Amino acid sequence: MDTRVPTLVASVLPADFSELGQEVQRLEKAGVDRIQWDVMDGRFVPNLTFGPDVISANRPLVSMGFEAHLMVDDPDPMLPRWVQAGCEIIIVHAEATRHLHRTLSVIADLGARAGVALNPATPLEAVTNVLDRVDLLLVMTVNPGFGGQKYLATMERKIAAARAEIDERGLDFELEVDGGIAEATIGAAARAGADVFCAGSALLNGPGSLEDRAAVLRDAAVAGIESR
Structure with missing residues (x-):
């Protein structure tokens, strides 16, 4: 039985942007482990979201960790800005980065933890040669760009x-999933091997309190991990 403790990450994409600071504080109070900032440029994905100044403005409001999920073409020129804004983890997409090994090394040199994300159509083999450089691998369980999408169960493979x-290579980094993570899907993702779970709509919307919804997700993740 696997007894590792799951990490619950909140995407603030479905949050009320007019009260973003209060939303971030509510998430921390509810027991969420860290915030994911879905950074979109309108090119790599057909949407526009947060810039570093928005993230920086929210950084003093909470003590939990921030991760920047950069769904952007050519993230390299702005990497320092996300670190300066207060993101401890910087996640780039393998599909958007020309020299991935170098990009991951730059993130580490900036003092942040380096993550790499894979779109659903991108095979794991695209990153196997850089896994010794990462602190986090993010397997997308939807196509990136919009919240509220249906979980792709085929990504469990x-x-x-x-x-x-x-496990076979004796590596030590986080395996995160993002997209359609809810009470009905988080257990399957956990059984498949994930230990970090990013949820948006399932946390910020639905019945009960935010604390209740966070607890339901965490309990379901624990059960899934323990059943491996």
Whole structure:
């Protein structure tokens, strides 16, 4: 039985942007472990969201960690801005980065933890040669760009393959999933091998209190991990 503790990450994409600071504080109070900032440029994905100044303005309001998920073409020129804004983890997409090994090294040199994300159509093999450079691998369980999408259960094979690669090579980094994560899906993602779970709509919307919804997700993730 696997007894590792799951990490619950909140995407603030479905938050009320007019009260973003209060939303971030509510998430911390509810027991969420860190915030994911879905940074979109309107090119890599058909949407526009947060810039570093928005993230920086929210950084003093909470003590939990921030991760920047850069769904942008050519993230390299702005990497320092996200670190300066207060993001401890910087996640770039393998599909958007020309020299991935170098980009991951630059993130580490900036003092942040380096993450790499894979779109659903991108095979795990696209990153196997850089896994010794990462602190986090993010397997997308939807196509990036918009919140509220349906979880792609077919990605569980990729999650399981990533977990096997981590364990067989004796690597030590977080395996995160993002997209359609809810009470009905988080257990399957956990059983497949994920240990970090990013949820947006399932946390910020739905019945009960935010604290209740966070607890339901965490309990379901624990059960999934323990059943491996």
